[in-house]
Amino acid sequence: MKGYRVTASTLTQQHAASNHDDLTSGWLTHHDTAALRYMRARLHRFIQTEPAVERTHAPHIVYIPEPDNRQHRVVALNSAALLSGVVLTFVAFFGHKRTDSDAAQLDALDHELIHECLKMPQLLSYSSLELSDGSWANLVLLQSPDGIARWVESPRHAYAAHEVAPKSYREIRIHRGTLPAGLEPHGAIEFHRTRHFAYTTTTATV
Numbered sequence: 001m002k003g004y005r006v007t008a009s010t011l012t013q014q015h016a017a018s019n020h021d022d023l024t025s026g027w028l029t030h031h032d033t034a035a036l037r038y039m040r041a042r043l044h045r046f047i048q049t050e051p052a053v054e055r056t057h058a059p060h061i062v063y064i065p066e067p068d069n070r071q072h073r074v075v076a077l078n079s080a081a082l083l084s085g086v087v088l089t090f091v092a093f094f095g096h097k098r099t100d101s102d103a104a105q106l107d108a109l110d111h112e113l114i115h116e117c118l119k120m121p122q123l124l125s126y127s128s129l130e131l132s133d134g135s136w137a138n139l140v141l142l143q144s145p146d147g148i149a150r151w152v153e154s155p156r157h158a159y160a161a162h163e164v165a166p167k168s169y170r171e172i173r174i175h176r177g178t179l180p181a182g183l184e185p186h187g188a189i190e191f192h193r194t195r196h197f198a199y200t201t202t203t204a205t206v
Helices: 013-017 030-049 103-117 146-153 155-168
Strands: 002-011 060-063 072-076 088-097 123-130 136-142 169-179 190-203
Touching (some): 030 072, 030 088, 030 136, 030 169, 088 155, 103 155, 155 169
Antiparallel strands (some): 060 072, 088 136, 088 169, 123 136, 169 190
């Protein structure tokens, strides 16, 4: 019977602070930071250039064209708050899928997570970007750190983290932090914590 051994590590804010500003060492890689900057800039531009979206509180789900036909979906739940210029809290997920992952299961779970997002008033946006190497980046923006607790404790998120992730991904990295200047494209990205999970396939005897 196939099982999964999980290796989990945590990089605290204190550890991150000992690195240089672009946080390229450890798990706070240049790759992840660059992807987050890109996703923030694309979200900012999308909201500002779409009259139906700018300064509204209604949810909008759109697919933004990317090079090489890569997917980039944005769920904007509160554009007015996103453009307010205040400090935003973020949770970012980077995952490397297994070759035998169940695409249908992941798609169904993705739609369920979006449905949950619509019920969370502190959640402002949820972006999913397919990266050039075939991995995925998700960026969730919230009004404050208090919103993280409700997000991670939601039933579908818990199911995704504990049941689906080990079977679907070889490894994942989860970053938490803040955007001090909100969606300002050239603003800082402050990482408070990063958790890295490596899932190793094992053989269990019954």
